[in-house]
Amino acid sequence: MKKRIFSGVQPSGILTLGNxxxxxxxxxxxxxxxxAFYCVVDYHAITVPQSPESLKSQIAHAACFMLxxxxxxxxxxxxxxSDVPAHTQLxxxxxxxxxxxELSRMTQFKDKSxxxxxxxxxxxxxxxxxxxxxxxxDTDVVPVGEDQKQHVELCRDxxxxxxxxxxxxxxxxxxxxxxxxxxxxxxxxxxxxMSKSDPNPAAYISLADSKDDIVKKIRRAVTDSGRExxxxxxxxxxxxxxxxxxxxxxxxxxxxxxxAYEGKGYADFKQDLAxxxxxxxxxxxxxHDSLMADGSYVDVLREGARRAHEVSSAVLKRVKEAxxxxxxxxxxxxxx
Numbered sequence: 001m002k003k004r005i006f007s008g009v010q011p012s013g014i015l016t017l018g019n020x021x022x023x024x025x026x027x028x029x030x031x032x033x034x035x036a037f038y039c040v041v042d043y044h045a046i047t048v049p050q051s052p053e054s055l056k057s058q059i060a061h062a063a064c065f066m067l068x069x070x071x072x073x074x075x076x077x078x079x080x081x082s083d084v085p086a087h088t089q090l091x092x093x094x095x096x097x098x099x100x101x102e103l104s105r106m107t108q109f110k111d112k113s114x115x116x117x118x119x120x121x122x123x124x125x126x127x128x129x130x131x132x133x134x135x136x137x138d139t140d141v142v143p144v145g146e147d148q149k150q151h152v153e154l155c156r157d158x159x160x161x162x163x164x165x166x167x168x169x170x171x172x173x174x175x176x177x178x179x180x181x182x183x184x185x186x187x188x189x190x191x192x193x194m195s196k197s198d199p200n201p202a203a204y205i206s207l208a209d210s211k212d213d214i215v216k217k218i219r220r221a222v223t224d225s226g227r228e229x230x231x232x233x234x235x236x237x238x239x240x241x242x243x244x245x246x247x248x249x250x251x252x253x254x255x256x257x258x259x260a261y262e263g264k265g266y267a268d269f270k271q272d273l274a275x276x277x278x279x280x281x282x283x284x285x286x287x288h289d290s291l292m293a294d295g296s297y298v299d300v301l302r303e304g305a306r307r308a309h310e311v312s313s314a315v316l317k318r319v320k321e322a323x324x325x326x327x328x329x330x331x332x333x334x335x336x
Contacts, residue, residue: 002033002035003034003035003140003141004034004035004036004037004137004138004139004140004141005030005034005035005036005139005140005142005176006036006037006039006133006137006139006142006173007023007027007038007142007143007144008038008039008040008041008044008081008130008133009024009038009041009062009066010040010041010042010044011040011041011042011045011055011058011059011061011062012044012045012048012050012058012196012197013058013196013197014058014061014196014206014207014208015061015062015065015196015206015207016184016194016196016204016205016206016207017184017194017204017205017206017245017277017281018183018184018185018193018194018195018204019196019207020065020069020207020281020284021184021245021248021249022145022183022184023143023145024065024066024069024071025069025248026143026178027066027069027071027076028069028070028071030143031072031075032075034140034141036075036077037076037077037079037137037311038066038071038076038077038079039078039079039080039081039308040059040062040063040066040079040080040081040301041081041130041133042055042059042080042081043081043082043087043088043091043129044081044126044129045058046122047120047122047123047126048112048123059080060292060297061208061288063078063080063291063297063300063301064287064288064291064292064297065207065284065288066078067287067288067291067297067300068283068284068285068286068287068288068291069284069287073300073303073304077304077307077308078300078301078304079304079305079307079308080301080304080305081133083305083308083309084305084308084309084312085309085313086132086136086309086312086313086315086316087129087132087133087136087312088129088132090132090135090136090315090316090319091128091129091132091133093132093319093323094128094129094131094132094135094158095125095128095129097128097158097161097162098125098127098128098131098154098158102154102157103124103125103128104124106127106150106151107150108127108147108148108150109123109124109127127154127155128158130151130155131151131154131155131158131159134152134155134173135155135158135159135170135171135173135315136312136315136316137308137311137312137315138170138171138311139171139173140171140173140174141173141174141175141176142155142173142174142175142176143176143177143178144175144176144177145177145183146177146183147183147193148175149175149177152173152175153175155173156172156173156174159172159173160172162319166322166323167322169318169319169322170319184241184244184245185237185238185241186198186204187202187203187204187205187217187218187220187221187222187241188200188202188203188221188222189203189222190222190237190238190240190241191237202217202220204217205217205218205277205281207281207284207285207288208285208288209281211278211282214277214278214281215274215278218242218270218273218274218277219270219271219274221238221270223236223238223239223242223266224236224237224238224239227265227266229243229257229258229261229264229265229266229269230258231254231255231257231258239266242269242270242273243257243258245273245277246269246272246273246276249276249277249279249280250276250280
């Protein structure tokens with residue numbers, strides 16, 4: 001029997017090359033070996049203000065880019081978080097299991113709230129909802145980047161605490177962190193993660209960017225001092241990031257790429273990198289456009305929500321019974 005895997009993508013903007021290389025590309029590979037549940041986590045997106053029109057569009061684009069990248073409905077389950085009622089129901093239970101101190105120590109909250117005049121309560125408590133997302137599917141492993149490892153550790157702590165109080169209810173998941181590529185950095189600041197919410201559009205490559213935009217952004221990407229194309233994350237973090245992108249897009253080892261540019265400068269390297277990125281994204285963009293045009297992704301999400309509800313409602317019932325909460329009425333069905 002295959003182990004189960006769960007992960008999600010937030011539709012807070014058009015997905016980036018970092019989202020693809022750091023997460024979605026791995027999702028496609030992992031669907032072959034795991035019982036995979038993948039989620040467009042739209043409740044997480046509303047921890048900051050979103051316009052209804054934009055959010056609706058971003059959910060559709062996220063699903064189509066994920067499917068366009070190679071997720072296969074015959075091999076995995078893809079659904080939208082808000083279509084499955086158990087997520088918010090268990091989310092509240094996890095909020096009541098977590099402590100204020102635990103949530104206040106989450107580094108992502110500190111980063112995302114820094115410098116803001118107003119911060120929603122949801123931004124503070126969303127790691128509890130993330131824990132619920134994972135635990136609802138009896139998840140064995142969670143593919144995450146290094147920056148999300150802390151949230152999976154909190155999830156494990158909450159599951160173990162709940163189990164110690166109420167019995168063996170939750171499966172305790174393990175994080176699955178790749179050796180490389182889990183954290184693609186900004187093209188303008190190699191010390192910041194590439195993010196679709198970056199105010200500088202030159203800092204990231206959107207999966208919807210045109211060929212011309214991709215070429216311009218890579219040409220303008222910051223590099224380090226010197227001319228030698230060498231992989232040294234400590235001394236040349238900007239160049240190391242670009243070489244990592246090249247390696248993940250082309251499938252070539254870092255060492256092979258470095259050897260290919262011996263005696264050449266950054267300009268040649270960037271020109272070839274741009275071509276590799278364009279070639280990588282072109283078929284994904286074509287499939288995305290086709291799915292958006294014919295609307296077939298909607299049926300995928302409907303069937304995904306049906307299966308996700310089937311699994312998650314059974315886990316939620318188990319949780320409620322263990323706690324002494326009412327189970328006289330089955331959890332509400334998925335409203336399609």
